[in-house]
Amino acid sequence: MPRPSETVYDALKSLIQTGQLAPGEHLVEDELCARHEVSRTPVRNALRKLSSEDLVTIKPHRGAFVASWTDDDAAEVMTLRSMLEPHAAALAAQRRTDDQLADLRGLCGHMETCEQDRPRDFRDELARLNHELHLTTLQAAASPRLYNITATLTRAPLMTGSFQFYGDDQLRRSLREHRDLVDAIAHRDAPAAHAVMEAHLRLAYRTMLTK
Incomplete structure (x- = not known):
């Protein structure tokens, strides 16, 4: 059975790569926790992994956003x-x-x-x-x-x-x-x-x- 962070990661990655989450869209932790029925830790782990792949941008004091491409x-x-x-x-x-x-x-x-x-x-x-x-x-x-x-x-x-x-x-x-x-x-x-x-x-x- 996949770990919660992997489940969140896979779901978000799919939404980003298929364009269902638009570039620049704010990924609100509370909303992600509620949607996936997990705590903050799996969500944060998933966002960090997506950030390492340049799919998400994490901005200090502002949160995570779908990466924008010029x-x-x-x-x-x-x-x-x-x-x-x-x-x-x-x-x-x-x-x-x-x-x-x-x-x-x-x-x-x-x-x-x-x-x-x-x-x-x-x-x-x-x-x-x-x-x-x-x-x-x-x-x-x-x-x-x-x-x-x-x-x-x-x-x-x-x-x-x-x-x-x-x-x-x-x-x-x-x-x-x-x-x-x-x-x-x-x-x-x-x-x-x-x-x-x-x-x-x-x-x-x-x-x-x-x-």
């Missing part, structure tokens, strides 16, 4: 991701295992089904699956340092909540790009995997800029 923050994160993730995709094409390839194909299938069926909160589920696909690609690169550096960037709220901004055509385009990426990894085509990931991230950032 245009410059977004540009910096996407610049770094655009350098690192295409390299990871190329390595994944060279180093992936059959199990990792199966996982990537499964994630593509789940995302396509989710987009077609559109259950309640389907965009939140797409965001979760998208994050998992990018992390699985990083894992397939078999480079622990690259994974640790880049995984942190993929957790930025403006990245994990990006599916909230997409229109229908943009959603389907993103899913097609995932298929193209996985096909390149399947055929161990490192240059193609690099190119697809680079274009995928560039188009994602362009979509964010227009919102």
